[in-house]
Amino acid sequence: MGRLFGTDGVRGLANGDLLTPSLALRVGEAAARVLLRDVQDRRPVAVIGRDGRASGEMLEGAVVAGLTSAGADVIRVGMLPTPALAFLTAHFRADLGVMLSASHNPMPDNGIKIFAAGGHKLPDDTEAEIEALILDDDAPWQRPTGADVGRVTDHAEGAAAYADHLLTAVPADLSGLKVVVDCAHGASSLIAPEAYRRAGADVVVMGAEPNGTNINDGVGSTHLDSLRAAVVEHGADLGIAHDGDADRCLAVDAAGKDIDGDQILAICAIGLKEAGELTDDTVVATVMSNLGFHNAMAEHGISVATTAVGDRYVLERLRADRLALGGEQSGHVVFLKDATTGDGLLTALHLMARMAQTGRTLAELGSVVTRLPQVMINVPVADRERAASARPVAEAVRRAEVELAGAGRILLRPSGTEQLVRGMVEAPSEDQAERGARKVADSVAATR
Numbered sequence: 001m002g003r004l005f006g007t008d009g010v011r012g013l014a015n016g017d018l019l020t021p022s023l024a025l026r027v028g029e030a031a032a033r034v035l036l037r038d039v040q041d042r043r044p045v046a047v048i049g050r051d052g053r054a055s056g057e058m059l060e061g062a063v064v065a066g067l068t069s070a071g072a073d074v075i076r077v078g079m080l081p082t083p084a085l086a087f088l089t090a091h092f093r094a095d096l097g098v099m100l101s102a103s104h105n106p107m108p109d110n111g112i113k114i115f116a117a118g119g120h121k122l123p124d125d126t127e128a129e130i131e132a133l134i135l136d137d138d139a140p141w142q143r144p145t146g147a148d149v150g151r152v153t154d155h156a157e158g159a160a161a162y163a164d165h166l167l168t169a170v171p172a173d174l175s176g177l178k179v180v181v182d183c184a185h186g187a188s189s190l191i192a193p194e195a196y197r198r199a200g201a202d203v204v205v206m207g208a209e210p211n212g213t214n215i216n217d218g219v220g221s222t223h224l225d226s227l228r229a230a231v232v233e234h235g236a237d238l239g240i241a242h243d244g245d246a247d248r249c250l251a252v253d254a255a256g257k258d259i260d261g262d263q264i265l266a267i268c269a270i271g272l273k274e275a276g277e278l279t280d281d282t283v284v285a286t287v288m289s290n291l292g293f294h295n296a297m298a299e300h301g302i303s304v305a306t307t308a309v310g311d312r313y314v315l316e317r318l319r320a321d322r323l324a325l326g327g328e329q330s331g332h333v334v335f336l337k338d339a340t341t342g343d344g345l346l347t348a349l350h351l352m353a354r355m356a357q358t359g360r361t362l363a364e365l366g367s368v369v370t371r372l373p374q375v376m377i378n379v380p381v382a383d384r385e386r387a388a389s390a391r392p393v394a395e396a397v398r399r400a401e402v403e404l405a406g407a408g409r410i411l412l413r414p415s416g417t418e419q420l421v422r423g424m425v426e427a428p429s430e431d432q433a434e435r436g437a438r439k440v441a442d443s444v445a446a447t448r
Helices: 021-035 054-069 082-091 124-135 158-169 191-198 225-234 261-274 291-299 311-321 344-358 362-366 384-388 391-404 430-445
Strands: 009-013 045-050 073-079 096-100 109-116 152-154 178-182 202-206 238-242 249-253 282-286 303-307 325-327 333-335 374-380 409-414 420-426
Touching: 021 054, 021 096, 021 109, 021 124, 045 054, 045 082, 054 073, 054 096, 054 109, 073 082, 073 158, 082 096, 082 109, 082 158, 082 344, 109 124, 158 191, 158 344, 178 191, 178 225, 178 344, 191 202, 191 238, 191 344, 202 225, 225 238, 225 249, 238 344, 249 261, 249 344, 249 362, 261 282, 261 291, 261 325, 261 333, 261 344, 261 362, 282 291, 282 311, 291 303, 303 311, 311 325, 311 333, 333 344, 344 362, 374 430, 384 409, 384 420, 391 409, 391 430, 409 430, 420 430
Parallel strands: 045 073, 045 096, 073 152, 178 202, 178 238, 282 303, 282 325
Antiparallel strands: 009 109, 096 109, 238 249, 325 333, 374 420, 409 420
């Protein structure tokens, strides 16, 4: 068995070769043993939530069994967004939190995301310690018995506490704004429309009928066509698209034109700077952000700190440098003052608040970023690490970079969540970017 933890927890085909109930039980127990070992003189507490996948019910039972067998009391909060689970971990002063979700992945997949006390994602060394314990068949598992076994309670009021938190964090009046929200038949299906209505917006809802099998199925942040059409049809000011667990947010303007994570991050960074709330006039972004984003930030006197791909790395940089805002092109945005992870609902509220405060359309606000043509490639492979590091692939990337002559860039990396090699080619023209992407993709495909 290879490394279990990717860029965002343990993820794979639910009930397949990796992500089985037996593994989920060991993940729960190992996480409890590592994260709860310093808890003394009281019963430790864990919070667990899930998105709308049918397999979440199965995996929840297994993780709960692992947690309680290690002596942790468990609070089940049901179907809630990942950022809500992180918030509630802090809200309940719990010792750890577990979210069952595969985010934007198709329904058959699922995942286990673990949060430490305070709702923070785990650092790499802690994940490695948990993973080593999971994989050690000879580890001494001394389990409590009798009254020391953990107990389970259900808490149905978590959504209301999270919504109150969102509206306190972004107190803007959104009256007069009409928004179409696509909930991806996921974890935000109830809470996102409610939060936006409570903020004053006129809300049209789509993709909000989760049935266990339809999450991300032609809807949400990875399928924007229906949202584009709905915004135009309803004469809305904008559309908001969440993914299955609502830790990301993408948007479309009134004409149905996409507003990506770079543009959203730029809009929010400029807004925070004008309010005097952008610490050190610096925003954090990943290596995938478009060069147009960097140019826009420079024009507004904002520095960009760059990290590896993954909102956990954005968060680590924010915390290390005590900065206020960071995010990814994919729509994960972290407002450190009010969240411990990427929060799609919080991001949407900030975006709409900026529209309300300035009186400008989303198209006008988004035009601050002039994007260079960028082509993304996702190549399915049998072994993502081996394919990404293969010598013929490195040589193909080098040749493509020579052709760009410094006017663009190429980034290639193994996916942290799927058996894919992901790449990005940026160039002065669409044709150049397409040619470079084809060459690199062909070299990766040849390794299969």
